[in-house]
Amino acid sequence: MTNQEIVEQGKKYVMNTYGRLPLALVKGQGPRVWDADGKEYLDFVGGLAVNSLGHCHPAVSEAIAAQARQLIHCSNLYWIEPQVKLAQILVERSGLGQAFFCNSGAEANESAIKLARKYAKTNWGEEKYEIISMQKSFHGRTLATLTATGQEKFHNGFAPLPEGFKYVPFNDIGALEAAISPVTCAVLLEPVQGEGGVFTADSQYLKQVKELCEANQILLIFDEVQCGIGRTGKWFAFQQSGVMPDILSLAKALGGGTAIGAMLAGEKVASGFQPGDHASTFGGNPLACAAAVAAMTAMAEEKVVGNAAEIGDYFREKLSALIDRYDFVTEVRGSGLMLGLQLTKPGAAIVEYCLRAGLLINCVAGDTLRFLPPLNITTVEVDEAMSILERALEAGD
């Protein structure tokens, strides 16, 4: 089928939940993808921070193929080695105690919210239930996680929403302190906000948040679904500040492209869940875990996390140089290879120009261009992306 045929049939049969570009992808290799008409693109969307090793990394593809011949799925009534191995890798890298596996970022955050409430009620009292999250945050699309999401546009039309959520401005310790009450059970935040516009938490702020949590019997949950697994140039974004959360949610890049999410917690907090408290049929199944073990192993062997820091600095400098050259470009934000370019006008036309010129990028919060290339990208590819981006900015000047 051609691009046009796939798009037309898609519009007929697939629900209209995404503002999709008129493009059907059929193949990916490293940092590049191809559409159904054979056109090639440099991919700086990276499956929205999923394809951190690039597309179809041989170690991941091989692991999936081998596992698919061995055991694709069994129930969590039984143990499987790939899940145990993956949990060990995540625990050893993060310093947290134990892992629970699910299939997506939203589910990882649902798990985090449930564990926080269960632990707090069991240990600190039945009336401790409230989750304080941040304005401009994004935590997923299930009812609880969209309620935790501090952006009203995601809530509209879905009331009644679950109770027990409250929002404060990001990076504002006074506002958090004022919002805390005896019912507060957890603070939930992204160390680097993604969908909200690529905003980084100050290290000092995170330290103060941790102190407030410890002083008030409140759990600290970091949502690293987007900024975790090497994206910021450390394995976990919290390692930038050294502030350890009680609970950590992961997904996106974890499975090398397969659908897997994880929720980690220190051993004591993890013990808040007992058999029967939480579950997922597909969560951490053999196929996804084998892919994730292969992805995490390849990321370590190929030192892509250090590369994300190094190339991130290079890319950031190139982007920063645009501020002086275009008066509608005002700021570069983010960390490692999670970068945002703030415009004073909508970014959609620039995204479309780049697409036609062979570069995939996207735009968040209407006027922030976001870049999430694979973590093993080179300066040559950054230069290639920059040259297309500059042409797009010229065209929009």
Ligand SMILES: *Cc1c(COP(=O)(O)O)cnc(C)c1O
């Ligand atoms: C993408 C994202 C989610 C939701 O993940 P899904 O896999 O789409 O459910 C949650 N939190 C953050 C920070 C995200 O970027």
